[in-house]
Amino acid sequence: MSTTYEQITDRRPLHERVAADLRDEILSGAVLPGAVLSPAELQQRFATSSATVEQALDILREERLITSCTDTAGPAPDTVVLEHRQRTMRPARSLAPADPGQPFRWVIEARKRGVRANCALLEVKHVPEAPTHVAQALGLSAGTPVLLRSQVLTFDDEPAGLVKAYFPLEIVRGTAMTEPRRIRGGTSTLLAQLGYPPLRCVDSVSARIPTQEQQALLKLPHNVPVLRTFRVVYSDHDRPVEAHDTVESGHLYELQYEFSHAR
Missing domain, CATH: 3.40.1410.10 (Chorismate lyase-like)
Known part of the structure; x- marks a missing residue:
């Protein structure tokens, strides 16, 4: 994740910023229902730790924007985007x-x-x-x-x-x-x-x-x-x-x- 002016001035914890970016993509339709979010790919994309990614995903699960998909062979379950309720x-x-x-x-x-x-x-x-x-x-x-x-x-x-x-x-x-x-x-x-x-x-x-x-x-x-x-x-x-x-x-x-x- 490249450093931008917004990231420098955004004082929210990193996991909240990651959740905010993903939430905007889901609500705007850039990421469609049924899409799979891989924690490993998100970790690479946002250049952060697996713990931070999991914290961000927990926020979106609480909002019922995503759900865990345990049907995976990876070390961590992928996440499936739900149809947003807005x-x-x-x-x-x-x-x-x-x-x-x-x-x-x-x-x-x-x-x-x-x-x-x-x-x-x-x-x-x-x-x-x-x-x-x-x-x-x-x-x-x-x-x-x-x-x-x-x-x-x-x-x-x-x-x-x-x-x-x-x-x-x-x-x-x-x-x-x-x-x-x-x-x-x-x-x-x-x-x-x-x-x-x-x-x-x-x-x-x-x-x-x-x-x-x-x-x-x-x-x-x-x-x-x-x-x-x-x-x-x-x-x-x-x-x-x-x-x-x-x-x-x-x-x-x-x-x-x-x-x-x-x-």
Whole structure:
């Protein structure tokens, strides 16, 4: 492995850097499912020890990107690349209310991609004072209470996202939104029924190091980042009616946005 400027300035342990390079090749499709990774070849390629290569492979096994292949005559088992589980989701398509009798559009979009998706409600509660960024997004005065609905999103029964959705109490007070149960068709469907149809949203997306809560609820592998999406939903007269603070598992999620040129 030749010395580059990036390697000189990268302070991560060598096994994490090797894992990062291999992970990128797997997720980008440069290395296809079914390909065999030979520890001996990796040791030569990265000019490192067998112990370092094995540490790197252990990281990828924990992320379920590879699996050991013991059907080999070599001194160490080869490794087979699995089909990676990172799913492409299109957030813009989950804005509209669900069709009558249908589940939340996020679930429908996931199913179209062959993913068994589900939403598990964690809690529904009144928050006496909205977090500052939520109050600003919803156009509320400091100290204004809001309703919080928290849920975990799963892909094929594996935690994939943590959603904290905030709503102005003046809109949802006394409705099914305040009850500790799931809303058929999602909250956007109920908002539309209440006279606040979601018409526009603004997403702010960033990469984060997971908090302790996120690490525990999403059962993240070691050293995996999360995608954080803060979405503000607007209704008629550009009134903000909902703020989503969503954290998605970095090894399971890919977000896709589509743009067109306005004429």
